[in-house]
Amino acid sequence: MKSMEQTLMSAVPDMIEWRRHLHRNPELSYQESATAAFVAEKLRSWGLEVRESVGGGHGVIGILQGTADGPTVALRADMDALPIQDEKTAEYASQVPGVMHACGHDAHTAALLTVARTMSSHRDQVGGRVVFLFQPAEETTPGGALPMIEAGVLDGVDVIYGIHLWTPLETGAVSSRPGPFMAAADEFTLTVKGRGGHGGLPHETVDSVYVASQLVVNLQSIVSRSTDPTQPCVVSVGSFHSGTSFNVIAESAALKGTVRTFDSRIRLEVKDRFEEIVRQTCAMYGAEVQIDYRLGYPPVVNHAGEAQRFERAAAGVFGTEQARYSPLIMAGEDFAYYLERIPGCFMFVGAGNKERGIVHPHHHPRFDIDEQAMVNAARLFLAVTEDYMKEHRG
Known part of the structure; x- marks a missing residue:
């Protein structure tokens, strides 16, 4: 029988295909209808309970119940693109004039879908319940997080984790910090x-x-x-x-x-x-x-215990030197609203690669990611979820 790690790695070609499909077909904040339908169809095909149009917009959640009792963990990805003309020459460049995924949300979505697929194949190893949050409208205030919270996505949830791919950090490294993190x-x-x-x-x-x-x-x-x-x-x-x-x-x-x-x-x-x-x-x-x-x-403020969990889990997956203490980041994120309500941690996963020319900053017309970063993001999601469920089982 395959391990969860083996199942994840076998899904990498599909993850890359999903990300490139979303990259070719970006949708702006509050307009993510096709993206939401794509996500919902995948989640249903793996036997998850699915809710659509969450929060009155294009939010999607998938709920996975493991075979053993335990805590409820929420994992979040954002789905919206930006009003920027894609200037890349890659075959997966945006096909929508004036709109592109210039911040990695397409990759966040593909990575979390891969986690959902992997865990759905190993329900016997899931000691609790997992809520997969696919959130619209992170790029534009008032944002998509608050309507989803008001719709009850955090009801019964014990902890939440979010990931952002980050090109200023090289692929292979991950980072976070306790307390204030993003502005x-x-x-x-x-x-x-x-x-x-x-x-x-x-x-x-x-x-x-x-x-x-x-x-x-x-x-x-x-x-x-x-x-x-x-x-x-x-x-x-x-x-x-x-x-x-x-x-x-x-x-x-x-x-x-x-x-x-x-x-x-x-x-x-x-x-x-x-x-x-x-x-x-x-x-x-x-x-x-x-x-x-x-x-x-508001500012993103990580809970101290969950930031320690990140450090422990990340060191176990990527090595101590690659699990880094982040500086303060002046970018903003509406993941902050989730952390105001329940414990959790927001984490950065390195996605830059100078050797491959992946050096452009977020929101740049030639922004791209090292797709290996999606694999690392999925592995980190699995690691922190497993660590939390082991600590809180029963």
């Missing part, structure tokens, strides 16, 4: 309203481009002069749109960006200081402004 991710939109006019007569206008440019500069003083330098904080303007012609001073300008913090007190202090700077800068130049500042995902 709170807030976002803002600013609409500056000036007075348009002729480019040759600027004194008759209120130049929205100039005012918005001052905002870009002045907002950087929040990090350098308004927050404790020992506390991580990022203020980034990612989008600046204004104007229609070279000789016209634009009536309005729009800025979009993000603020990242870890400390809840500093998070609110930054918001207040941000709004103060924006209003006073615009008033100084005679412009009006609309501020839309949204508190997004």
Whole structure:
């Protein structure tokens, strides 16, 4: 009889095929209908109990009951893609103009499907119940985690684990840490309203481009002069749109960006200081402004005991040197909402490979992963699940 590890390894060709299918056919947040149907069909074919349209969207869960009594473990993967044009030349490059899996969610889905298939073939080795969460809309606030939680996906669940493939980390290595791990991710939109006019007569206008440019500069003083330098904080303007012609001073300008913090007190202090700077800068130049500042995902905070479990399980699978203590990550994740409610751990699995040219950062038009990372992700999911069930059996 095959071991669970042997069954997983025999499924690797299918896992790669699933990932490439999803990569060719990406779907944006809140639009993952075909992806959800693909996932549900696979889960049903392995005899799992399946729920679709969870949380009023495209969430899918599969429930596997082992042959022995024990705890309930939830494993989560996200499914949505990004509004980015795929610039790779790989045969599995996105076939959807302007949409691509530029963060590895296709691989997360394929890896978790492989875990579900593997465990369904070895129910006699599963000492409890496993809930496989396939979540939509991680990339866009308010995100897909909260609606799924409100739909009851964590009811009766004792612990939850999530994995993110990470190209800054080389394939073969894995990392996590106890406590704060990933930042709170807030976002803002600013609409500056000036007075348009002729480019040759600027004194008759209120130049929205100039005012918005001052905002870009002045907002950087929040990090350098308004927050404790020992506390991580990022203020980034990612989008600046204004104007229609070279000789016209634009009536309005729009800025979009993000603020990242870890400390809840500093998070609110930054918001207040941000709004103060924006209003006073615009008033100084005679412009009006609309501020839309949204508190997004909270920080990802791993439970200490489950982070220790990660370290123990990862060292057993990959070796002590490859099970690493992660630095703080300023990216955000709505997995944070799950961890606010039950114990768990979010883990990074290395997916970069310099020798193969897999070096592009997440959200880059040529982003790709080393597909061996999916195997490592699946093995890590199995390892932490098995370790938890052994500790809590009966």
